[in-house]
Amino acid sequence: MDFVGKFYLGDVGFMLKHELIILYRGVRYHLKEYARRGPENEKKLFNLHHASLKNVIERSFEVLKKRFAIITSGTELHYDFETMTEIVLACFILHNILMGVDPGPHLIAQVDRELQDNNPKEDEIVRHEQDEDYRRRSMLRDEIATQIWADYQLGL
Template identity: 70%
Template structure:
């Protein structure tokens, strides 16, 4: 009676290495890279070179930097578990987890806004994290330039925290949001007006769809129209960020706890900035633009304005800009 003889362990190892080598070669040499890793092969290889140069992500005896980065990008791009990625790359779950965290450690001005990212927290903490959404979220404050790259991000605030409260923290903490003297960001009506953060006029048409087929009728409407057109860059940036990386898109509860998700969000923002420089993906940006144009704008969380010197300076600056815009607009008509 014949006996079944298993292949030697070494043969199994060689077979797995061949599979991994084939997978990585296909990512580098075919057009599948963008579908799998959310970036083109040139951007992927450049990212790997930059990470290898920092020394934070290193080749090991069995795992290259390219494989570590590819696995990390696949996890955040498709929101899959370690056990899923270990199947495709034929690695143990423990190895995947270790490499995933290693990559995390790798390391007008614009507009500012908050966005909510779903988190997993203990039942006792859920009331603090359940704000405008039906599920627990963290409120992420971010600022970006008009090139759609983020210039600042503050993560970890519970979902019940208002954008204004998170902004106060961002402006007062040690690693604070720094706004150059004489410059300002654009913010929505949920923020308090300041000389360094200009918000729109309330009670006046603001969203772009409201001006369709109807020109602005006064200085306040003209200011709000142009404010909305420029501030739209932060919504576009958030939209592209979440489309690239499904792990922060909020469809399902994340597999990682809130502390790890804080690092994941920052890593996604860093990768987004890198890709906007080397592989912006105009198709993805156009898709986000179409969705923003068709979707109804979210209601802003309006708060009572604190009338102080900072508010008065911001109001005076806004009124001066609105008056100048209107005067120029009247001449051009």
């Protein structure tokens, strides 16, 4: 199955909408737990992959924000969307170059501590209304979960 397109990853507090894929609600996933034994079903595996991707993305942006003040300069946008996209891309490129010269382990450790302290609890879930878009996104998420479970079972 080919899942064409790009999706945003969202916490369970968001509504499952077009181009936004959220975790399965009420399905516990613990990254440390899976280091000892694998996930038990497709929903747990999906949540594991989703959480892993989201953690990498959050960590990357937090490191960038600490390294490059232009990304966090004020609450008002000073540039149009296209320019901001180019600034973020340039910051990622510069960051990757700097990682070869000075990986900044203190910066990475600080971001890791802050992310761990600010991790929202599943109890803070916002309820959503069932609509057609939600149903389609839910079916897509189920298809993705089924495919990654099948790949996992095959050892891919």
